[in-house]
Amino acid sequence: MPEVRLVNVTKRYGRILANDHVNLTIRDGEYISVIGPSGCGKSTLIKNIAGIIEPDEGEIYIDGKIVNNIPIEDRGIGYVFQDIALFPHMNVWENITYGPDVKGFSPEETKTIAREIIEMIKVSARIDAYPDELSGGTQQKIAVARALMSRSSLMLLDEPLGALDLKVRSVLRYELRRIAKALGITVLHVTHDQEEAMSISDRIVVMRKGRIVESGKPLQLYMKPKNLFTANFVGEANFLVGKIEKVSEKGLLIDIGNGLKVFSTEAKGNIGDRVVVAFRPEFIILKEKIDENAFFGEITRIVYSGSLVRITVETTSGDEILIKNPLKFGEPPPETGEKLTFSIPPENVLVYPYPEAGLHKELSLE
Amino acid sequence: MAWKIIGINLSGIVISCTLIAFLIFVVLPSFYLISYIFLRWDEVWYEVFANPITGDENWRQIIMILLFSFKLSLSAVAFDLVFGVPLAYVLARKKFPGKNLLEDLVTLPLVIPTSGFGFATLITWTSSSGLSRLFGSTRLLSMNTAIPLINVPFILFIVHVALTFPYLVRTVETKIQSIEETYEIASRTLGASSLTTFRKVLLPLSIPGIFSGSVLAFARSLGETGATIIVSGVSTTASIAIVRWASEFKLSTAAFMGSLLVLIAWIMILPVEIYVSKNRRSSWRHLHIPTNLSMKIIKFERFLSRKLSIVKDIVPLIIVVILIIIPVVVVISSVTLYWSADPYTGRVEGGVVYQLFGPSRYLDLILRATLTSVIVASISTYIATCISIPLSFIIERRRYGHVLRTMLKVPLIIPTSSLGLSVLLLWGASGLCLVNSGIWMIILTHIVFSVPVIVESIIAAYEGSGVQMYEETARTLGANAYSAIEAVSLPLIKGGIFTGFILSFTHSLGETGATLIVMGRDTTIPVLVVNMVEALAIPAALFTSTYLIVLSLVMLVIIRILTQG
Ligand SMILES: Nc1ncnc2c1ncn2[C@@H]1O[C@H](COP(=O)(O)OP(=O)(O)OP(=O)(O)O)[C@@H](O)[C@H]1O
Numbered sequence: 035m036p037e038v039r040l041v042n043v044t045k046r047y048g049r050i051l052a053n054d055h056v057n058l059t060i061r062d063g064e065y066i067s068v069i070g071p072s073g074c075g076k077s078t079l080i081k082n083i084a085g086i087i088e089p090d091e092g093e094i095y096i097d098g099k100i101v102n103n104i105p106i107e108d109r110g111i112g113y114v115f116q117d118i119a120l121f122p123h124m125n126v127w128e129n130i131t132y133g134p135d136v137k138g139f140s141p142e143e144t145k146t147i148a149r150e151i152i153e154m155i156k157v158s159a160r161i162d163a164y165p166d167e168l169s170g171g172t173q174q175k176i177a178v179a180r181a182l183m184s185r186s187s188l189m190l191l192d193e194p195l196g197a198l199d200l201k202v203r204s205v206l207r208y209e210l211r212r213i214a215k216a217l218g219i220t221v222l223h224v225t226h227d228q229e230e231a232m233s234i235s236d237r238i239v240v241m242r243k244g245r246i247v248e249s250g251k252p253l254q255l256y257m258k259p260k261n262l263f264t265a266n267f268v269g270e271a272n273f274l275v276g277k278i279e280k281v282s283e284k285g286l287l288i289d290i291g292n293g294l295k296v297f298s299t300e301a302k303g304n305i306g307d308r309v310v311v312a313f314r315p316e317f318i319i320l321k322e323k324i325d326e327n328a329f330f331g332e333i334t335r336i337v338y339s340g341s342l343v344r345i346t347v348e349t350t351s352g353d354e355i356l357i358k359n360p361l362k363f364g365e366p367p368p369e370t371g372e373k374l375t376f377s378i379p380p381e382n383v384l385v386y387p388y389p390e391a392g393l394h395k396e397l398s399l400e
Numbered sequence: 401m402a403w404k405i406i407g408i409n410l411s412g413i414v415i416s417c418t419l420i421a422f423l424i425f426v427v428l429p430s431f432y433l434i435s436y437i438f439l440r441w442d443e444v445w446y447e448v449f450a451n452p453i454t455g456d457e458n459w460r461q462i463i464m465i466l467l468f469s470f471k472l473s474l475s476a477v478a479f480d481l482v483f484g485v486p487l488a489y490v491l492a493r494k495k496f497p498g499k500n501l502l503e504d505l506v507t508l509p510l511v512i513p514t515s516g517f518g519f520a521t522l523i524t525w526t527s528s529s530g531l532s533r534l535f536g537s538t539r540l541l542s543m544n545t546a547i548p549l550i551n552v553p554f555i556l557f558i559v560h561v562a563l564t565f566p567y568l569v570r571t572v573e574t575k576i577q578s579i580e581e582t583y584e585i586a587s588r589t590l591g592a593s594s595l596t597t598f599r600k601v602l603l604p605l606s607i608p609g610i611f612s613g614s615v616l617a618f619a620r621s622l623g624e625t626g627a628t629i630i631v632s633g634v635s636t637t638a639s640i641a642i643v644r645w646a647s648e649f650k651l652s653t654a655a656f657m658g659s660l661l662v663l664i665a666w667i668m669i670l671p672v673e674i675y676v677s678k679n680r681r682s683s684w685r686h687l688h689i690p691t692n693l694s695m696k697i698i699k700f701e702r703f704l705s706r707k708l709s710i711v712k713d714i715v716p717l718i719i720v721v722i723l724i725i726i727p728v729v730v731v732i733s734s735v736t737l738y739w740s741a742d743p744y745t746g747r748v749e750g751g752v753v754y755q756l757f758g759p760s761r762y763l764d765l766i767l768r769a770t771l772t773s774v775i776v777a778s779i780s781t782y783i784a785t786c787i788s789i790p791l792s793f794i795i796e797r798r799r800y801g802h803v804l805r806t807m808l809k810v811p812l813i814i815p816t817s818s819l820g821l822s823v824l825l826l827w828g829a830s831g832l833c834l835v836n837s838g839i840w841m842i843i844l845t846h847i848v849f850s851v852p853v854i855v856e857s858i859i860a861a862y863e864g865s866g867v868q869m870y871e872e873t874a875r876t877l878g879a880n881a882y883s884a885i886e887a888v889s890l891p892l893i894k895g896g897i898f899t900g901f902i903l904s905f906t907h908s909l910g911e912t913g914a915t916l917i918v919m920g921r922d923t924t925i926p927v928l929v930v931n932m933v934e935a936l937a938i939p940a941a942l943f944t945s946t947y948l949i950v951l952s953l954v955m956l957v958i959i960r961i962l963t964q965g
């Protein structure tokens with residue numbers, strides 16, 4: 035069964051290290067998303083696995099067998115391209131039966147699988163329509179169907195929903211997962227949309243500058259990211275720089291300047307360490323009165339985005355803090371200039387050692 | 401406001417002038433030949449079908465020659481297809497050292513004056529100083545050694561292949577480059593081997609390019625005169641027959657043959673043009689292959705894909721070497737061999753030096769022909785450029801533009817000897833009687849085929865540079881249409897104009913077929929080579945061919961620098 039293992043896979047383009055000693059194991063039946071900023075080497079990674087490009091160093095194993103020298107067509111993978119790439123000179127039926135045809139399935143077998151797959155992806159297009167007569171969403175579904183048709187149990191998806199509008203994307207992504215799980219196939223799904231990754235993956239791999247920064251379950255990456263880059267890239271976070279003032283068995287007390295202190299339930303750290311404190315804007319609680327981990331500030335900006343209000347508050351220390359609060363019916367939303375008291379639950383305050391390269395550099399997306 | 405009015409009036413005048421010039425210099429000569437047949441049908445009938453002495457002998461000859469010509473052109477194109485398409489694929493998709501050089505070599509016959517090239521090939525295969533030196537026999541082939549089955553002389557065939565090869569390869573290469581590689585990768589990920597991918601994905605998608613490349617190659621072969629006249633031996637192709645008949649003043653027979661050639665070429669080309677312009681989807685889909693057979697093909701392709709990847713790259717390379725490099729090398733080495741004397745008889749009269757400086761004074765002839773050639777090429781290219789620049793803008797901007805563009809295809813497809821004949825009949829003594837045979841008529845003829853060449857390269861630059869957008873920006877900033885063209889568009893398409901200029905200049909330098917008919921007593925260099933060969937002045941012909949080849953190599957370097965810069 036398909037288990038994919040990458041060992042020290044490296045790919046250079048001139049001086050650019052597109053993949054830098056990547057080590058990754060994808061377990062059988064897993065749905066993995068690869069996320070990371072543009073140009074971080076996501077496409078390079080799955081192209082290496084597919085055999086579209088040759089790694090300069092390292093080995094790739096599929097099912098325990100090394101595949102470095104095996105041509106694309108013999109690796110038994112399905113691949114969905116960001117730009118869809120349906121054959122423009124073939125109609126829907128010819129497109130989806132292309133794989134079985136060139137692999138030599140019998141016509142009956144091809145028909146059976148095609149019917150099954152068409153039903154599964156719920157595509158409503160005429161089978162004699164040509165790609166340019168279909169909507170983007172339908173084309174994308176056909177592209178997925180085409181990849182599924184060869185019955186390969188490993189699917190590589192390179193931003194398969196990238197070309198679609200938001201509504202269609204958010205429907206199709208669940209379809210993708212549903213189909214993958216129904217067929218029991220292993221999926222590596224590349225996306226730059228962290229929300230997409232969060233909502234459908236068993237595991238997320240975060241990449242940056244050709245390297246894997248962190249990988250883990252979606253909730254784990256969101257609640258307890260192991261590093262600052264992930265904390266910033268997966269979801270949103272406020273970052274404050276400070277010094278550890280007290281270490282107790284309950285946690286750490288961090289001085290963030292101007293006499294303000296934040297308490298965290300995290301345990302790692304020594305007194306005097308320079309640290310970065312991170313907390314998610316949606317975990318902040320608006321308060322009437324000042325208590326533990328509470329702050330006070332003036333609202334400088336309010337933005338409504340869908341069901342949320344995004345409130346920017348300037349604290350007495352001069353730091354800007356973003357708060358996300360659900361919009362509630364009947365309750366008048368706050369206004370700019372108003373004073374606000376809020377608190378951060380200590381168990382949601384993450385503490386990281388101050389990065390050597392500086393905070394800004396560490397968080398930057400390029 | 402005032403500026404705007406002037407701008408509009410000015411553009412009106414420019415457009416009318418351009419269109420009138422286009423009509424007189426390009427359209428009229430292109431179509432005159434056919435109308436001539438109708439206008440002078442009595443004469444044609446009398447000469448071709450009902451000659452009191454020979455009866456319909458001329459007509460029977462026409463049929464025979466046409467059949468031979470089509471057989472030759474079709475087999476050359478078939479050969480081009482078999483080896484040119486893989487080469488085009490390699491050039492479009494692969495990166496390898498020496499790729500630029502290979503591209504230049506394939507393009508060389510496009511810029512080489514064909515009579516020089518024809519002579520080089522002839523020497524290579526049939527003379528004792530050619531390839532036979534390697535094999536020890538005195539001559540490898542006779543001029544008339546035929547290829548079995550198609551019964552076409554071998555030399556004639558390889559010359560036509562070499563001269564048409566670049567048209568096919570470059571057109572298909574451009575087409576393949578425009579097809580996204582993702583389709584091929586997609587096919588591979590679905591389990592198809594590289595050969596199956598080529599057959600099922602790339603080939604159908606590049607059909608329009610393959611068609612138009614074949615059409616160009618076919619037209620070129622049908623109209624080729626310069627090299628053909630030198631290597632044809634006892635065979636006669638249609639364009640040679642036209643030249644011969646025109647020189648024998650059998651004008652009606654020549655005109656009839658010329659228009660038949662044009663008509664048949666159009667009948668063959670039109671369906672292809674329509675097919676390509678409609679950009680239809682794969683039509684051989686309905687050509688159903690039984691499943692087990694198609695399975696066998698796919699298995700075979702899979703097997704071959706593994707084994708043959710090198711062969712596929714090497715074979716086209718070998719062809720390029722045989723057809724292009726060897727003749728060029730042989731000619732140059734023969735010049736040195738024959739420099740002071742005939743190496744076999746030892747006679748000084750058989751040496752290059754004697755022929756150039758001796759009593760026949762070939763050097764004078766070469767210099768005078770060079771002067772004529774350069775004057776012709778410069779003036780005709782200059783006038784053609786003056787027509788082409790505004791014409792390209794009209795084609796791009798006006799709704800009737802595509803009609804003009806289609807009309808421009810005519811001079812590209814007409815065999816040049818037919819074109820020369822058409823010009824002769826239109827302007828010359830038997831027509832409007834405005835121009836006599838000679839340098840001015842050569843210029844008039846060369847303008848006809850130079851305009852389409854320049855227009856095409858300007859349009860390519862125009863469409864590639866997004867000029868339309870820049871121009872619109874300039875106009876929203878207040879520039880009127882006329883000054884927008886001057887300030888914005890012209891600088892952007894300068895490269896296209898340059899390339900077109902050089903292409904048309906080299907084309908004009910090397911043209912033989914039309915020139916032979918309209919030249920009167922003036923001689924251009926390619927024609928001089930033909931004359932030398934006919935006068936059996938082989939060393940002089942060797943020298944002139946080398947001179948032409950070196951000249952075109954220089955041109956090629958200039959083209960490469962221009963298109964890259
Ligand atoms: N064929 C190539 N030639 C040169 N450099 C390349 C090539 N392909 C990719 N690169 C470089 O390698 C790096 C990684 O590219 P890759 O396409 O893997 O990024 P990505 O994470 O998929 O980005 P995106 O989200 O924009 O698709 C980039 O810096 C890119 O510029």
Ligand SMILES: [Mg+2]
Nearest residue numbers: 076077078192
């Ligand atoms: Mg990518």
